[in-house]
Amino acid sequence: GWDNTKGQTIFQQKYTANNKINATIEANDGLANAVVTVLKQKGVGPNKIPTVGQDATLQGIENVLQGYQCGSVYKAVYLEAQAAVALATILRAGLEPPSALVNGTTAPASGKPGNTQPAVLLTPLWVDKSKVASTVIKDNFVDKSALCQAVTQKVCTDNGIT
Incomplete structure (x- = not known):
């Protein structure tokens, strides 16, 4: 597990x-934050080592806005x-899902x-x-007040989060 x-x-x-190390790629924002924690402990500032994650968690978006x-x-x-x-509704009705919905295939595991x-x-x-304001904030996926409290209102305002 992660x-x-x-x-x-x-x-x-x-x-x-x-x-x-010149960059890191993590499977999720929790692991990215683990890397960021080490970098901060070692005195590495923001925007020095590109680090990426996934899941757009509150902590991950904090790290994005802070440059870590x-x-x-x-x-x-x-x-x-x-x-x-x-998909469930269509299948439950015994119908064939339209290609506009079922738009690809998955391959078996290696x-x-x-x-x-x-x-x-x-x-x-x-x-x-x-893109923070136009995605995770707009969708209410990340709580704006919690984010702006964590990173300061100025950081939010500077990044279009009002």
Whole structure:
């Protein structure tokens, strides 16, 4: 699993052994925050080592606005829910889902036999400083008041979050 504490320990060891790291890519914002924590402890300031995550969590977006994380991959939960409900309703009625909804396929896991399966593929969004207001704040995915309290109102205002 993705263990933030373990990830922080591993990154701490790797960074201590060789601090010539020029970028990091994490599977989620929790692991990205573990990296950011180590970098802060080592005195590395914002905008020095590009770090990315996924899930657009409050902490991840804080790190984005503070310059410790370049961005976060955001998957709009309401779009996932809409697609799931539409698909379930269509299948429950015994109908064939339209190609406008089922718009792709998934492949089996590497090394495992099996056929591809029809899938509803949605487009994730990259959220950097310039897109926080128009995505996660607009969608009410990240609470604006909690975010602006964590990073200061000035940082929010400077990034179009009002």
